[in-house]
Amino acid sequence: MKIKDILAAIVGLASAAGAIYYFYKFVTFEEATGGHNYGWISLALAAVAFVCGLLYFLGHVNKEEEIHITQ
Numbered sequence: 230m231k232i233k234d235i236l237a238a239i240v241g242l243a244s245a246a247g248a249i250y251y252f253y254k255f256v257t258f259e260e261a262t263g264g265h266n267y268g269w270i271s272l273a274l275a276a277v278a279f280v281c282g283l284l285y286f287l288g289h290v291n292k293e294e295e296i297h298i299t300q
Contacts, residue, residue, distance in 0.1 A: 231288075234289075237282075237284045237285040237288075238281070238285055240281050241278045241281030241285065244275075244281065245274070245275070245278040247274045248271045248272075248275040248278060249271075250271075251268075251270045252268070255268040
């Protein structure tokens with residue numbers, strides 16, 4: 230594994246956990262005057278987790294050794 234893959238996995242998992250936490254705080258916010266900032270934070274962290282997942286998985290496309298039919 231490369232350091233890029235490890236970093237993408239760690240940042241992606243941490244931002245996914247943060248997105249879940251802030252979405253929970255957004256949904257369970259009790260006052261009617263606020264709480265929308267939690268929604269924006271959770272959306273931004275979910276986007277970071279998505280980008281990190283793309284970096285991780287797209288870095289592994291066509292990296293395996295090909296096995297030819299004639300071998």
